[in-house]
Amino acid sequence: MKRDVSISVDYIARVEGVGALDIKVSGGKVEYAKFSIYESPKFFEAFLVGRRCDEVHELTSRICGICPVAHQMTALRAVENALGIEVSQQTRDLRRLFALSAHISSHVLNLYFLAAPDYFGYESVIPMARHDLDFFKRALALKKVGNDLTELIGGRSVHPISAIVGGFTAPPDKDSLRAIKARLIKAKDYALRDVELFSSLKIPLFERRCEHVALRSDSEYAINEGRLVSTDGLNIEENEYRKYIGEKQVLHSTAKHSYVKNRSSIMVGPLPRVNLNFDKLSPDARKAANQIGFQPPVFKPYMSIVARVLEVVNAIDESIAIIDRLKPKQEELSFEIKAGEGAAITEAPRGILYHYYKFDKEGKVEKADIVTPTAHYAYNVERDLYELVPNLLDQPLEEATLKCEMLIRAYDPCISCSTHLAKLKIENKPERSLFARK
Amino acid sequence: MSKKPTVAVWKFTGCAGCQMEILRLEDELPSILEAVDIGYFMMVKRHYSSGPYDVSFVEGSISTPREIEEIKKVRSNSKIVVALGDCAVYGCVPSIKNWFPERFMEERVYDNPSVIHSMKIHGIDEYVPVDIYLGGCPPHRGMFMETIRALLISIRPNIRRHAVCMECKFRENECLLTSRKRPCMGPVTLAGCGAICPSYNRDCEGCYGPMSDANATGLAEEFKAIGLSSDEILRKFRKYAGNSPKYAGEVGTQ
Numbered sequence: 001m002k003r004d005v006s007i008s009v010d011y012i013a014r015v016e017g018v019g020a021l022d023i024k025v026s027g028g029k030v031e032y033a034k035f036s037i038y039e040s041p042k043f044f045e046a047f048l049v050g051r052r053c054d055e056v057h058e059l060t061s062r063i064c065g066i067c068p069v070a071h072q073m074t075a076l077r078a079v080e081n082a083l084g085i086e087v088s089q090q091t092r093d094l095r096r097l098f099a100l101s102a103h104i105s106s107h108v109l110n111l112y113f114l115a116a117p118d119y120f121g122y123e124s125v126i127p128m129a130r131h132d133l134d135f136f137k138r139a140l141a142l143k144k145v146g147n148d149l150t151e152l153i154g155g156r157s158v159h160p161i162s163a164i165v166g167g168f169t170a171p172p173d174k175d176s177l178r179a180i181k182a183r184l185i186k187a188k189d190y191a192l193r194d195v196e197l198f199s200s201l202k203i204p205l206f207e208r209r210c211e212h213v214a215l216r217s218d219s220e221y222a223i224n225e226g227r228l229v230s231t232d233g234l235n236i237e238e239n240e241y242r243k244y245i246g247e248k249q250v251l252h253s254t255a256k257h258s259y260v261k262n263r264s265s266i267m268v269g270p271l272p273r274v275n276l277n278f279d280k281l282s283p284d285a286r287k288a289a290n291q292i293g294f295q296p297p298v299f300k301p302y303m304s305i306v307a308r309v310l311e312v313v314n315a316i317d318e319s320i321a322i323i324d325r326l327k328p329k330q331e332e333l334s335f336e337i338k339a340g341e342g343a344a345i346t347e348a349p350r351g352i353l354y355h356y357y358k359f360d361k362e363g364k365v366e367k368a369d370i371v372t373p374t375a376h377y378a379y380n381v382e383r384d385l386y387e388l389v390p391n392l393l394d395q396p397l398e399e400a401t402l403k404c405e406m407l408i409r410a411y412d413p414c415i416s417c418s419t420h421l422a423k424l425k426i427e428n429k430p431e432r433s434l435f436a437r438k
Numbered sequence: 439m440s441k442k443p444t445v446a447v448w449k450f451t452g453c454a455g456c457q458m459e460i461l462r463l464e465d466e467l468p469s470i471l472e473a474v475d476i477g478y479f480m481m482v483k484r485h486y487s488s489g490p491y492d493v494s495f496v497e498g499s500i501s502t503p504r505e506i507e508e509i510k511k512v513r514s515n516s517k518i519v520v521a522l523g524d525c526a527v528y529g530c531v532p533s534i535k536n537w538f539p540e541r542f543m544e545e546r547v548y549d550n551p552s553v554i555h556s557m558k559i560h561g562i563d564e565y566v567p568v569d570i571y572l573g574g575c576p577p578h579r580g581m582f583m584e585t586i587r588a589l590l591i592s593i594r595p596n597i598r599r600h601a602v603c604m605e606c607k608f609r610e611n612e613c614l615l616t617s618r619k620r621p622c623m624g625p626v627t628l629a630g631c632g633a634i635c636p637s638y639n640r641d642c643e644g645c646y647g648p649m650s651d652a653n654a655t656g657l658a659e660e661f662k663a664i665g666l667s668s669d670e671i672l673r674k675f676r677k678y679a680g681n682s683p684k685y686a687g688e689v690g691t692q
Contacts, residue, residue, distance in 0.1 A: 063453060064453050064454070064455075065457070068453075141464070147462055155635070156634055159455060170640075
């Protein structure tokens with residue numbers, strides 16, 4: 001590849017949503033690297049104003065069809081924080097199980113359907129399935145058990161309906177949970193096998209030290225609650241988020257860029273979570289990590305796929321443990337509507353998700369602020385590209401382009417999500433076409 | 439053997455949830471892939487064919503000028519166009535913003551609204567003719583299967599037109615509206631979900647949009663009788679299908 005080159009992908013495939021990649025190299029130096037998000041604006045923060053506190057989670061679920069559970073859990077906790085509502089231990093357990101189920105299915109989708117074809121040399125999982133039907137069926141079985149668990153708790157897997165302010169309208173029954181447990185045990189065998197498979201792939205060794213941010217809790221592998229910590233010493237409560245995390249508008253993207261104030265871009269997602277919570281992984285997930293030589297902290301972004309498969313093992317282990325101790329019973333739920341404000345952070349499958357709401361005395365939204373995982377790491381992806389691309393200049397353009405796409409897929413961007421609010425539409429932005437990829 | 443039909447899946451302004459619901463067909467996907475060619479599905483495939491397509495499933499609403507051009511291209515390249523999900527059919531929850539002046543919405547989100555050109559959110563049939571409507575947020579995967587099945591044997595898919603109440607009765611649920619005096623949208627809402635919400639002790643929120651001959655005014659009066667304020671009733675109808683003419687009176691346009 002020449003020292004003056006443009007890498008351009010107009011519509012990145014196998015990610016959720018509409019994103020593009022533009023990189024310009026001249027004289028062997030990256031002039032610019034843009035991870036552009038041009039998904040259309042949806043104005044959630046604007047139309048939420050005037051809606052009532054008990055429908056906020058139902059509406060924000062529609063920000064994203066891949067992580068509706070994460071949006072619901074975050075919105076519900078933010079609303080409960082604002083209204084001073086305490087939830088029962090059963091609700092906390094069920095919510096954790098709910099979130100873990102969504103981590104399983106989302107991670108499996110990324111690993112087997114979106115990321116794996118690159119490593120096995122296919123354009124998609126479809127021709128790959130013809131070649132290795134066993135792999136495809138294993139992937140489907142793993143995805144299905146995660147989705148079925150979400151559906152059992154939530155009524156359906158996309159935009160579930162049973163989680164409400166204060167708890168669940170109807171908890172799952174013990175027999176159905178037991179039936180899923182039997183399938184989870186089988187799924188764990190698959191997942192453990194695939195820790196080996198994914199770690200044996202030719203994962204690019206590109207490394208860049210950057211600030212990894214994740215939730216952390218003393219009592220568990222943090223998913224729905226915890227303090228926000230980082231590899232560079234951040235350690236804050238969720239309601240201090242806006243004091244420490246800034247956002248800036250960028251001209252080439254409809255999603256804003258997040259950064260730690262007075263520092264720089266951040267990475268969030270499975271790799272930062274495993275790095276910062278390695279000691280909280282289930283014993284078998286930790287053992288699997290040790291066997292493949294995974295030693296935290298790992299600052300190789302492509303290694304996210306290994307962190308992701310380790311998290312699948314962990315999520316299955318934890319789900320089984322929760323099912324074992326749950327004795328679900330119907331709970332009486334009621335709460336008092338009043339004015340207040342509250343924030344919450346949870347770990348969506350692809351990283352930290354922040355919701356903040358302010359309510360008037362009728363419980364109606366006065367102000368909403370939502371920052372999604374992809375908005376959290378979009379800036380970091382670009383900074384990775386600045387360092388990565390000069391190393392690719394000896395490769396053919398097509399190969400270099402694929403490596404850049406693979407980096408983006410390693411972050412598992414959820415682009416639908418990242419532009420729940422589009423922050424900017426610039427007149428001179430190039431018009432994109434659905435047919436643009438050459 | 440005759441040529442396999444070519445299926446395309448498109449995403450406009452939506453959340454990808456309808457596509458996720460397609461991918462929920464874990465047991466059926468291997469045989470679907472035997473029966474049809476996937477011509478375009480960017481969330482799954484890197485390569486695509488430039489058409490024409492036998493059937494295009496369209497997820498998402500039309501919310502930018504660029505999308506108007508693109509949906510027209512999709513239409514002219516497809517024999518059958520299916521509006522997949524509430525966004526493509528009605529505009530879904532983002533259409534809540536249609537009830538306010540654009541500049542109010544822009545000012546709430548953007549630091550500098552002078553560079554923003556947002557427009558009202560509409561289902562795709564505002565701009566192109568649609569052959570099949572699959573309402574729902576998300577539409578149940580069974581409806582996608584039914585459409586594929588019908589395509590393969592060249593018949594019209596059997597899509598429900600009756601209310602959620604019918605499915606609710608089949609499940610022998612206690613009626614939330616008449617027995618418990620709770621504001622359930624079931625009587626006006628299109629079936630297809632299997633009455634999940636009432637079965638989980640939750641009021642139907644109307645996420646499949648209106649049924650074929652929905653008596654929205656009658657239900658709104660019922661809501662009033664059980665004590666809902668006009669603002670609460672408005673919010674019930676201005677949610678998933680506020681753009682639908684069937685809800686015009688209740689959302690305040692007549």
